[in-house]
Amino acid sequence: MTEPSHGRNHHDDSPVIVATGLERVFEIGQNQVRALRGVDLTVRRGEMLAIMGASGSGKSTLMNILGCLDPPTSGTYRLDGIRVDELDKDELADVRNRKLGFVFQKFNLLARTSALENVELPLLYDRSGREMEPRRLATAALERVGLGDRLDHQPNELSGGEQQRVAIARALVTEPSLLLADEPTGNLDSRTTIEVCTLLQELNELGLTIVLVTHEPEVAQYAERIVELRDGRIIWDQPVADRRSAASDLGQLRTKDEGRAA
Amino acid sequence: MKSTRLVAVALRSILRNKMRTLLTMLGVVIGVGAVIVMVAIGEGAQSQIHAQIDNLGTNMIVVTPGSSSQGGVNQGAGSLNRLTVEDAEALKSESFLLSAVSPSIVAPTQIVGGQGNWRSAVFGVATDYQLIRDWPVSSGRYFDEGEVRSMRKVAVIGKTVAEALFPGEDPVGQQVRLRNVPFEVIGVLAEKGQTAEGSDQDDVVLAPYTTVKNRLSGRSFIAQILASTASPEGVAAAQVEIGSILRERHGLADWEDDDFTVRNQTDLAATAEETTEVMTLLLAAIASISLVVGGIGIMNIMLVSVSERTREIGLRLALGARSSDVLRQFLVESTVLSVLGGLIGVGLGIAGAEILGRLTGWATLISPQTVLVSLGFAASVGIFFGLWPSRRAAALDPIEALRYE
Ligand SMILES: Nc1ncnc2c1ncn2[C@@H]1O[C@H](COP(=O)(O)OP(=O)(O)O)[C@@H](O)[C@H]1O
Ligand SMILES: [Mg+2]
Numbered sequence: 001m002t003e004p005s006h007g008r009n010h011h012d013d014s015p016v017i018v019a020t021g022l023e024r025v026f027e028i029g030q031n032q033v034r035a036l037r038g039v040d041l042t043v044r045r046g047e048m049l050a051i052m053g054a055s056g057s058g059k060s061t062l063m064n065i066l067g068c069l070d071p072p073t074s075g076t077y078r079l080d081g082i083r084v085d086e087l088d089k090d091e092l093a094d095v096r097n098r099k100l101g102f103v104f105q106k107f108n109l110l111a112r113t114s115a116l117e118n119v120e121l122p123l124l125y126d127r128s129g130r131e132m133e134p135r136r137l138a139t140a141a142l143e144r145v146g147l148g149d150r151l152d153h154q155p156n157e158l159s160g161g162e163q164q165r166v167a168i169a170r171a172l173v174t175e176p177s178l179l180l181a182d183e184p185t186g187n188l189d190s191r192t193t194i195e196v197c198t199l200l201q202e203l204n205e206l207g208l209t210i211v212l213v214t215h216e217p218e219v220a221q222y223a224e225r226i227v228e229l230r231d232g233r234i235i236w237d238q239p240v241a242d243r244r245s246a247a248s249d250l251g252q253l254r255t256k257d258e259g260r261a262a
Numbered sequence: 263m264k265s266t267r268l269v270a271v272a273l274r275s276i277l278r279n280k281m282r283t284l285l286t287m288l289g290v291v292i293g294v295g296a297v298i299v300m301v302a303i304g305e306g307a308q309s310q311i312h313a314q315i316d317n318l319g320t321n322m323i324v325v326t327p328g329s330s331s332q333g334g335v336n337q338g339a340g341s342l343n344r345l346t347v348e349d350a351e352a353l354k355s356e357s358f359l360l361s362a363v364s365p366s367i368v369a370p371t372q373i374v375g376g377q378g379n380w381r382s383a384v385f386g387v388a389t390d391y392q393l394i395r396d397w398p399v400s401s402g403r404y405f406d407e408g409e410v411r412s413m414r415k416v417a418v419i420g421k422t423v424a425e426a427l428f429p430g431e432d433p434v435g436q437q438v439r440l441r442n443v444p445f446e447v448i449g450v451l452a453e454k455g456q457t458a459e460g461s462d463q464d465d466v467v468l469a470p471y472t473t474v475k476n477r478l479s480g481r482s483f484i485a486q487i488l489a490s491t492a493s494p495e496g497v498a499a500a501q502v503e504i505g506s507i508l509r510e511r512h513g514l515a516d517w518e519d520d521d522f523t524v525r526n527q528t529d530l531a532a533t534a535e536e537t538t539e540v541m542t543l544l545l546a547a548i549a550s551i552s553l554v555v556g557g558i559g560i561m562n563i564m565l566v567s568v569s570e571r572t573r574e575i576g577l578r579l580a581l582g583a584r585s586s587d588v589l590r591q592f593l594v595e596s597t598v599l600s601v602l603g604g605l606i607g608v609g610l611g612i613a614g615a616e617i618l619g620r621l622t623g624w625a626t627l628i629s630p631q632t633v634l635v636s637l638g639f640a641a642s643v644g645i646f647f648g649l650w651p652s653r654r655a656a657a658l659d660p661i662e663a664l665r666y667e
Contacts, residue, residue: 069580069660090584097582108577108664112278124267125582170581 014081016178016209017043017066022075024061024232035061036072037232043178043211048204050220051213053229059213062229063182066211067100068092080177097125101171103181103212107163109155109170115142116151119170126174141169145199161192168199172208179203181212185219191253197222197246222246272594276602283599286563289556290603290640291610296549297636298611298628299618304542305632306625311534321494322394323360323501323526325349325487325508329519344521347475349511350388350487356507359500361492362390365471368485369478373467375438375447376427384417384440384467386474387488394490402434402449410470415477418449420466438467443477445469497526550639556603557643564596564651575655576663589656596648597641604640608633 024036035058043049053059064070065077068084069092077084080099087095096102109118119138126132142151145165155163164184171179181200185193193216201222204210212223220226221244228236276283327345350365357363367386372379391397392404405416417438424433433447454463469478491500501524508522525533568575575588583591612628619626 064661067580090586093579093582093584096580102580104664108573110574110577113274117274121578122581124271125578125584125587174582 014045015042016045016047016080017041017211018076018078019066020076022062022065022072022077024058024065024070025073035232036065038075039229039232039234041227041234043209045177045209046204046207047225048201048210048223049212050223050226051211051229052215052217052220052226055215057229058232059229060182061232063180063211063213066178067102067180068096093125094127097122097174098128099177101168101174101176101179103164103167103171103179103184105183105186107155107160107167107187109163109166111155114152114154115147115158115166115169118155118166119173121170122174137173138169141173142166144172145169159192160188161195164188164192164196165199168196168203172203177209179208179210181210183213183215185214185216193219194246194250194253198250201246218244268590268594269598271591272598275591276595276598282563282567283602286560287599287603287606289559290553290600290643291556291607293549293553293556293643294604294607294636294640295611295614296552297546297639298608298632299614299626300545300549301542301632301636302611302615302626302628303618303624304538304545305627305629306619308535308538308542309627310625311538312531321490321492321497321527323489323491323497323504323524324530325353325489325504326485326523326525327483327521328523329521344512345484345487347471347484349508350471350484352511353487353489353504353507354388354390357489357500357503359491359496359503360489362393363487363489364388364391364394365484366391366486366488367471367474367479369474371440371467371478373423373427373438373440374442376431376433376436377429378427380423380426382420382423382465382467384469384474384478386471386479387468388471390490391468391488394488397454398452399449400452401432402447404449404468405470410472413472413476414470415443415445415473416448416469417445418451418468419447420451420464421453422462422465423467424450440467440469441478501526553636553639553643556640557600557647560596560599560644561647561651564592564648565654568592568651568655571655572658572663572666575658576660576666579658579660580664585656588658589652592652592655593645593648596652597644600640600644600648601637604637607640608637611636 019039019041022036022039022041023034026033026035039058039062041062051059051062061070065072066079068079068087072085075085079095082095082099084092084095110121116135116138119141120134123132123134123137139148139151142148145168147162147165147169150158150162150166153162155166158166164187168179168184179200184200185196188196197219200210200212210223212219214220221240221242223240224243225239226236227234325345347365347367350363353360354363364387369384369386370381371384372381373384385391388410389404389407399418400421402418404418405414409416417440419427419433419438427433427438428436433450436447438445438447451464451466451468456462471484489500489504491497504524505520509520512521514521578588578591579585615626615628618624
């Protein structure tokens with residue numbers, strides 16, 4: 001595993017996310033849907049946060065705002081010290097490229113495109129002008145998620161878990177300040193879920209800040225802290241008392257399998 | 263995004279679906295191919311007419327009956343045909359500037375002799391015809407002044423006629439019958455080949471105009487008078503001189519238009535060029551329509567492609583693409599598609615023109631300009647018809663695009 005580079009040594013102690021009074025109102029004809037009704041959220045650098053809540057409680061809406069894909073109707077949002085709610089469309093695109101990594105429930109890999117090229121994709125839109133070698137960076141990211149031997153495989157030649165790991169490599173390749181994952185294990189079986197969670201925990205231990213949405217309590221137990229939404233408000237915000245290690249859960253699963261096989 | 267990378271991305275997504283790419287390009291391939299073939303035919307005809315006119319003889323002037331400028335419309339030679347053998351004889355005797363003059367009376371005639379029958383045009387001309395057309399004999403001789411004056415029944419035949427009637431023989435000294443009148447063949451013309459229109463110049467019989475007028479045609483009105491000057495510099499002055507001699511002979515008042523037309527080689531070239539240019543343009547325009555239709559094909563497929571790739575677009579936007587990046591990606595894709603199609607079309611067009619030329623014997627000519635202009639046109643078609651789909655792609659909202667099924 002390569003050196004962690006996510007901690008971003010400059011302003012080390014400043015929070016990655018500082019959001020206050022976030023509201024989001026959708027206008028549908030005459031009706032208004034108030035998806036978020038005043039959310040305050042601070043996420044420390046290096047934290048792993050799980051957002052839970054019933055369907056329709058506003059999880060995805062919050063993630064879209066945190067992901068700079070959708071502006072809040074009111075409230076302020078600072079990402080890595082930047083007032084994101086004041087930026088225009090193109091500046092938001094640049095922030096997404098430089099500071100954020102996305103992992104989706106449905107992987108969203110380009111079909112008929114190798115893992116390597118999929119992971120290179122965000123580097124195409126890098127505007128910082130810094131010197132970089134997309135091929136080398138993408139290879140390193142794929143090695144980090146344990147797919148160093150699958151560089152040239154296309155999505156249809158990979159299992160669901162492997163596809164999600166390619167997607168995680170794609171999110172990592174730009175060395176983001178924040179990884180956002182909306183139900184990353186929603187399409188995976190329980191074993192693969194634990195595998196992906198192991199990877200996320202490893203990355204988090206190396207300093208990566210992660211916010212993930214899940215409705216599976218077992219997955220939320222791998223986070224450091226759980227926030228629960230109901231009707232667009234935070235009703236619960238607590239550290240996880242006995243945080244589980246996905247790696248040891250996976251180890252137990254393996255010994256159980258071996259026992260059954262024997 | 264850097265432009266090289268942009269083209270690389272476009273090429274990559276084009277190559278991802280090769281069959282569709284081929285079908286998308288097909289319209290442009292056919293369009294550009296058609297333009298190339300059509301223009302090749304047009305320009306081929308044009309260059310052949312040039313060669314033809316150079317081949318007509320040096321310093322030649324042609325007088326035809328009828329005005330060239332009556333209300334802007336040519337009234338047609340027949341309606342005002344007042345050009346006579348006597349006009350030609352007057353030009354010969356009165357002009358100071360012309361070095362050679364010959365009337366030309368045409369009589370389509372059945373020729374019998376040697377091995378059989380042949381239908382050809384008999385031209386009644388003067389001895390000067392040889393000089394004006396710069397057309398020597400390959401064997402035998404032309405008729406002389408004395409033979410013209412005495413209406414001798416002698417003929418000089420073209421190579422095609424010679425081969426049809428006297429295969430493997432020397433026709434000189436043999437007899438042919440033109441409308442049952444026996445003529446003696448005294449010479450065979452040197453080979454001239456085809457005209458631009460594809461008619462065989464060697465399919466011809468020349469006889470003294472006096473003989474043709476009296477024995478074959480019976481009319482004294484003639485199709486044209488051919489003349490030439492000693493040097494190219496004298497042509498313009500000679501044309502003026504011809505005008506004044508003929509006006510006086512035809513008794514035209516000052517306010518009346520000429521009832522004849524005097525043209526030199528340059529005029530002939532210009533007229534022919536105008537005709538073929540119009541033809542070339544017309545052909546190119548028709549072919550361009552198929553190119554535009556090809557562009558509409560690209561637009562259709564691009565629209566389908568944009569909605570099929572909605573999630574991909576959403577993903578790119580989420581990963582940091584600006585909408586201008588998406589716009590450019592799709593624009594470059596449609597342009598690359600059309601230019602690629604154009605290149606294939608150029609290849610097929612060149613091959614098609616070559617094959618068509620071989621099959622039909624038409625001259626074809628492909629100039630670098632034709633290739634560049636049609637490629638440029640194909641690229642503009644790609645940009646123009648790619649614009650709408652690309653703008654639709656760029657206007658997508660990332661969240662909705664990502665949620666799209
Ligand atoms: N684009 C939208 N237009 C209108 N209403 C929306 C839109 N997105 C979400 N909503 C509404 O906002 C509420 C929260 O939705 P969402 O954030 O997707 O919930 P969750 O992800 O927790 O299931 C729901 O009532 C949903 O119908
Ligand atoms: Mg949701």
